Amino acid sequence: MSPSRPGFPLVALAALCWALCSCVPSAGVRPLPSREEPRALRYHVTYVRAPQHALEVGVLLGGEGAPRDFLFTQPGGVDRVLAFGEDGSERELPVRSDGGVLVPPRTRSVRYRYPLEASPRGRHAGFFTGMGEGDAWHVAGRAWLVRPRTVTPELRAELVVDGVEALLPWEPDARGVYRLRGDDLVNSGFHGFGGRRCTVRLPGGEVEVAVLGRMSLMDDAALCAWLEQSAREVLTVRRSFPYPRVTVRLVAVPGSEEPVPFGMVLWSSPPSISLLVGQDAAPASFTRDWVAVHELLHLAHPPILPRVAWLSEGLATYYTELARARSGRQTPERAWMELVAGFARARRAVGSRTMHDVVTRGDSYLGTYWTGALVALHLDVALRRATGNTRCLDDVLERLAESGPVATFDDFGAAVDAIAGRPLFWKVLWRHLDRPALAAQAPLLEALGVESSPDGVRLGDGHDNPLRDSLMAPR
Known part of the structure; x- marks a missing residue:
């Protein structure tokens, strides 16, 4: 979601x-x-x-x-x-x-x-x-x-x-x-x-699209081109599209000027995605949309069962900003600004509560999504540190997908440790669970040289600058 x-x-x-x-x-x-x-x-x-x-x-x-x-x-x-x-x-x-x-x-x-x-x-x-x-x-x-x-x-x-x-x-x-x-x-x-159809073809798979309803300012070709761009951004994370075939329904919402008010993926076999699109949304607004790529990025790893919301939503939230920067749709500075702003909203929402309390109670979607995104960032940086910047979180998703059509939480942790070449997953996670949610943000961003500024963020000097730059670099 x-x-x-x-x-x-x-x-x-x-x-x-x-x-x-x-x-x-x-x-x-x-x-x-x-x-x-x-x-x-x-x-x-x-x-x-x-x-x-x-x-x-x-x-x-x-x-x-x-x-x-x-x-x-x-x-x-x-x-x-x-x-x-x-x-x-x-x-x-x-x-x-x-x-x-x-x-x-x-x-x-x-x-x-x-x-x-x-x-x-x-x-x-x-x-x-x-x-x-x-x-x-x-x-x-x-x-x-x-x-x-x-x-x-x-x-x-x-x-x-x-x-x-x-x-x-x-x-x-x-x-x-x-x-x-x-x-x-x-x-x-x-x-x-009913509706109209188009097909988006990608390395490793294709997306069948149904356009359901009338659009005021976007024709079907433009809608499908926008969806193709979002789908191709998954390829900035995975080497090929994760499924041979998935379906997407674009459902026009009368009276809405927001490009994508809502979206969701359901884990049918293969997965199916539906996105609400604003009937009166301007074409330029779709270039700023993040919802479509977020939902498509859920496909970047197998479903994790039983579901661990902070992990699956955190991965998609984190990669939404990286993928748009890697594709050139937004600058690295903008991507960091979105991440820092999301962390800040989550901290305001959950206060001094621990991450364990936030994700166990599940009463704050901001806390769930953005604590998960921070853990994903931390794991990505820790993997790059452990491997001399030769392996990363992308490799964990590739390994997880190779292991089978579904995965468990333990499978994810084992994949992290295998890519790192040593125990790493729980070492990182314990630095978050029993501390105030998102407290680990400050030292992590400081090491990456990501500094808050009146205009959003500034990319300054930090010990891990090379890792920071590689996070957003094209695959």
Whole structure:
């Protein structure tokens, strides 16, 4: 998720995750046509335009032994489903408040309708539950896609979308069928329906983009060129793009002049990213945007599970400034000014609390993001000191990615120590955890020759000037 500059609507965004809407299945629906016994769950999704834009979903179950206990991961969008028995019977089933629905034995299929325009409450609340206009809609899979409550590694599903061009995290086969594993139903990512398309091709991968909604001052070519620049900045950190294919949805926000009010990456397989873009934003404002590259930089390392927010968000926050300087989009002085200003905002937010207290309680997003960014800076400098400026934090991310599709906190620490050639990770981290958050900033910046000045920062003389300069240098 993108960290905040001043004015970030934290409370509003916290409410996004569970914005509610209601849905009633369409009248007169019929069972899915009979066919040979399927070996997997089969989802047939039809995009409908009237009486409102919605997804009409039919699920053909897998015969004997098929799941019966289903769940909407983010409840509230559907309040009932229709179940059709093998004998042709039809039964209406309520969806419980936790999103669960239990189908009777010998159920052959279920159907329900998910409305995309349910007018959720709160600024940008529809980011998860449905937002858009005309034939261009954005929604999180966890809101509309029912799945078995218990998912086994062997579970398989097939999904087809009719009536609109969709941009889902997964790539369909030549017949337009998405062939999914059980985990894809649980971590289903962001979905786009309709809109326009472009593709950004990079060394090592490509980004498929859906533009959802109308822009006043930016055409699609300019939007995709801006996103390509942000994606290429990931290559200032990694040797090649981290995934062969990822998807990005650009969702126009009416009445907004801010280039990117909000963005988020969800760890579907492969990851999916969605960015809100201001419908009335001026083209020049996109050159100053930091949100897109921040979200794309989350891809620079595998997901760290269980999630450690200060580490994943701290890495992305730190590298957001380095990557923009390495690409030439901002000067090193500007990058240091952004880092120092972020540290200062975080110190004001958390006061004298220790880093351990801040990241454990998790009640300050500024504290979480920027203490993490300071630890990332400290690790980067310590690695360069330990290796004569021949290895750095970039190498840790490369090593971590080579180890597998997911990583743990211990894996990250082990990668730091391996690149350093000696124990280093905990030695650095303990200098932060039990001290007031961000207290280690002053001596670290002094050694790097980064000095506060009336105009922001001044790059003066410090013991580690060569390391400072290499941090921002092109890869």
